[in-house]
Amino acid sequence: EAQVTQNPRYLITVTGKKLTVTCSQNMNHEYMSWYRQDPGLGLRQIYYSMNVEVTDKGDVPEGYKVSRKEKRNFPLILESPSPNQTSLYFCASSLVFGQLNNEQFFGPGTRLTVL
Amino acid sequence: KQEVTQIPAALSVPEGENLVLNCSFTDSAIYNLQWFRQDPGKGLTSLLLIQSSQREQTSGRLNASLDKSSGRSTLYIAASQPGDSATYLCAVPKGGGSEKLVFGKGTKLTVNP
Numbered sequence: 476e477a478q479v480t481q482n483p484r485y486l487i488t489v490t491g492k493k494l495t496v497t498c499s500q501n502m503n504h505e506y507m508s509w510y511r512q513d514p515g516l517g518l519r520q521i522y523y524s525m526n527v528e529v530t531d532k533g534d535v536p537e538g539y540k541v542s543r544k545e546k547r548n549f550p551l552i553l554e555s556p557s558p559n560q561t562s563l564y565f566c567a568s569s570l571v572f573g574q575l576n577n578e579q580f581f582g583p584g585t586r587l588t589v590l
Numbered sequence: 591k592q593e594v595t596q597i598p599a600a601l602s603v604p605e606g607e608n609l610v611l612n613c614s615f616t617d618s619a620i621y622n623l624q625w626f627r628q629d630p631g632k633g634l635t636s637l638l639l640i641q642s643s644q645r646e647q648t649s650g651r652l653n654a655s656l657d658k659s660s661g662r663s664t665l666y667i668a669a670s671q672p673g674d675s676a677t678y679l680c681a682v683p684k685g686g687g688s689e690k691l692v693f694g695k696g697t698k699l700t701v702n703p
Contacts (some may be wrong), residue, residue: 508691
């Protein structure tokens with residue numbers, strides 16, 4: 476089944492404890508992206524990747540890191556999480572970016588709480 | 591700067607009613623427009639994608655239209671059911687060095703039995 480998977484789905488952690496949220500897609504997509512969703516603010520992009528070894532900042536990259544060492548995986552790293560990073564996180568992917576039939580697929584989300 | 595607006599923010603209808611959700615965008619230079627459904631605390635499920643060259647797309651009881659020149663899209667839901675209750679989001683891609691989807695804030699739909 477074609478899908479975007481994220482792990483973990485739920486995570487409660489404490490301030491300063493490094494964590495990684497994994498994202499994997501099995502559709503051979505070049506483009507991958509991370510968003511966070513917060514009440515009243517909607518979905519905001521954190522980082523994106525146009526292809527392997529190509530990453531760039533989105534609208535709210537502070538406090539996050541990413542890497543794209545292989546096509547299928549795009550992990551989101553929080554080196555020193557803080558309470559303002561408590562949010563619902565989504566990974567997304569598409570075959571490429573910016574074409575007419577370019578449909579984006581989203582993972583199931585990761586609910587992160589930082590105490 | 592691309593901005594996407596969805597009106598109304600919330601909508602409550604009785605079961606069986608046909609309804610229309612609205613989405614407007616400020617920059618008409620788009621490749622496509624995508625409609626999503628989100629259940630509370632869950633992921634985004636892609637419902638329909640309309641390419642910029644298309645006027646309509648249909649999937650089951652859903653029909654999405656696109657008028658690029660006026661910067662509008664509508665999602666028509668026929669014969670609504672309680673299971674349609676969710677938040678519906680529209681999004682358009684934005685490129686030019688910031689490759690992302692720009693989302694509206696969504697319309698929260700409640701279909702009452």
